[in-house]
Amino acid sequence: MRASFDTLPAAAAWYEAWLREAALPLWAGAGVDPAGGLFEESLSVDGRPVEAPRRARAQARQVFVFASAANSGFGPQWLQVARTGWARFVKVYRRPDGLFINRVAGDGTPVDAEADNYEQAFVLLAMAALQAADGADLEDEATAVMAALQDRRAAGGGFRENGTHPYQANCHMHLFESALAWEPLGGPAWAALSDEIANLALSRFIDPRSGALREFFDADWRAREGEGGLVEPGHQFEWAWLLERWGRLRSEAPALAAARRLFENGLRGVDPGREVAVNALWDDFSVRDGSARLWPQTEHLKAAVVLGDAGQGLRAARGLAQYLDTPARGAWRDKLGADGAFVEEPSPATSFYHLMAAILELIAHAGSVRA
Numbered sequence: 001m002r003a004s005f006d007t008l009p010a011a012a013a014w015y016e017a018w019l020r021e022a023a024l025p026l027w028a029g030a031g032v033d034p035a036g037g038l039f040e041e042s043l044s045v046d047g048r049p050v051e052a053p054r055r056a057r058a059q060a061r062q063v064f065v066f067a068s069a070a071n072s073g074f075g076p077q078w079l080q081v082a083r084t085g086w087a088r089f090v091k092v093y094r095r096p097d098g099l100f101i102n103r104v105a106g107d108g109t110p111v112d113a114e115a116d117n118y119e120q121a122f123v124l125l126a127m128a129a130l131q132a133a134d135g136a137d138l139e140d141e142a143t144a145v146m147a148a149l150q151d152r153r154a155a156g157g158g159f160r161e162n163g164t165h166p167y168q169a170n171c172h173m174h175l176f177e178s179a180l181a182w183e184p185l186g187g188p189a190w191a192a193l194s195d196e197i198a199n200l201a202l203s204r205f206i207d208p209r210s211g212a213l214r215e216f217f218d219a220d221w222r223a224r225e226g227e228g229g230l231v232e233p234g235h236q237f238e239w240a241w242l243l244e245r246w247g248r249l250r251s252e253a254p255a256l257a258a259a260r261r262l263f264e265n266g267l268r269g270v271d272p273g274r275e276v277a278v279n280a281l282w283d284d285f286s287v288r289d290g291s292a293r294l295w296p297q298t299e300h301l302k303a304a305v306v307l308g309d310a311g312q313g314l315r316a317a318r319g320l321a322q323y324l325d326t327p328a329r330g331a332w333r334d335k336l337g338a339d340g341a342f343v344e345e346p347s348p349a350t351s352f353y354h355l356m357a358a359i360l361e362l363i364a365h366a367g368s369v370r371a
Contacts, residue, residue, distance in 0.1 A: 003321030008310055011317040012366035015359045022330030028081045037088040042346035047328030050346045053111045056100045059089040060122035061353035067129035068356055079133055098144040116162045120145050121174035128181035139186045156221045157200050167217040169205045172197050176242050198246045211261035213239045229283040233269025234296030236262045237303040244306050263303050275319040290338035294323045294351050298358035305365040
């Protein structure tokens with residue numbers, strides 16, 4: 001099904017139909033392992049499960065997807081998918097300390113028993129979505145996750161991550177997203193976490209000269225040489241979306257200005273020929289990786305509609321639609337090469353979270369964004 005729309009309201013209707021008629025049914029059916037009850041890590045582009053180790057982020061993101069679908073009026077049947085997936089996830093992944101392991105095999109056997117901050121951020125997001133959808137009181141469990149992360153506190157604020165990049169922006173971005181999701185549902189600790197991460201982004205993550213979001217840092221939150229020069233257009237858009245929301249909530253003009261500049265920097269990574277945001281730039285905004293994954297297109301769309309840019313919203317909606325033209329409607333392509341050809345590979349379940357969030361923002365703002 002090829003996209004056919006020339007306005008944001010028409011794009012919203014097209015994407016809503018794709019969600020209702022294709023994506024949600026496909027991933028609630030073929031996307032769930034009937035034997036173990038866990039969500040599949042990926043499906044082939046013709047809609048068949050692909051065996052692979054199952055990451056915590058994939059499970060938590062799918063809970064978010066189906067809970068959000070129920071909470072957004074797509075039908076009560078999706079809430080049961082979220083509830084069942086959550087119950088199985090907790091049983092298989094939760095450690096005695098309250099954190100969730102990174103990865104299991106298809107039979108539920110642990111493959112990676114570490115619990116990265118990145119994975120925990122999506123656990124928190126899933127909890128918030130589930131509580132918002134059905135009123136289940138999950139804040140004590142969410143608070144337990146945050147309590148278990150306190151020994152990873154960095155001296156200069158924020159958190160240290162596991163692995164070779166302990167000081168990075170990415171896990172903070174998703175903790176920020178989760179804290180914002182919890183703010184209307186829980187206690188004041190969530191707003192405090194949002195404020196901490198927003199201020200860390202404004203003071204450390206964002207280069208004051210270029211306005212670009214950097215990725216990797218030293219222990220003092222100074223951008224690292226070499227890797228510190230990486231600029232991802234998708235993350236410029238994603239942080240723009242987050243800081244725009246936070247800035248409005250707090251009436252913080254500097255955050256709103258930073259969000260606009262991040263958005264403009266993200267646009268420097270949109271290839272006019274293919275109409276897609278590329279994977280990576282250097283810090284002089286030259287192209288570092290001209291391939292284009294699906295997720296930056298969703299972040300372009302989210303940021304555009306929330307910041308009120310109808311032209312860019314429509315541009316992003318058209319670019320993203322290319323990825324959804326698959327043999328099984330409801331699946332997606334993940335990687336568009338610099339040569340304009342898609343890589344033949346399965347559809348990762350983790351992309352559904354990006355798609356759901358973008359489509360919900362498009363639906364919410366399509367009628368109010370001026371052309």
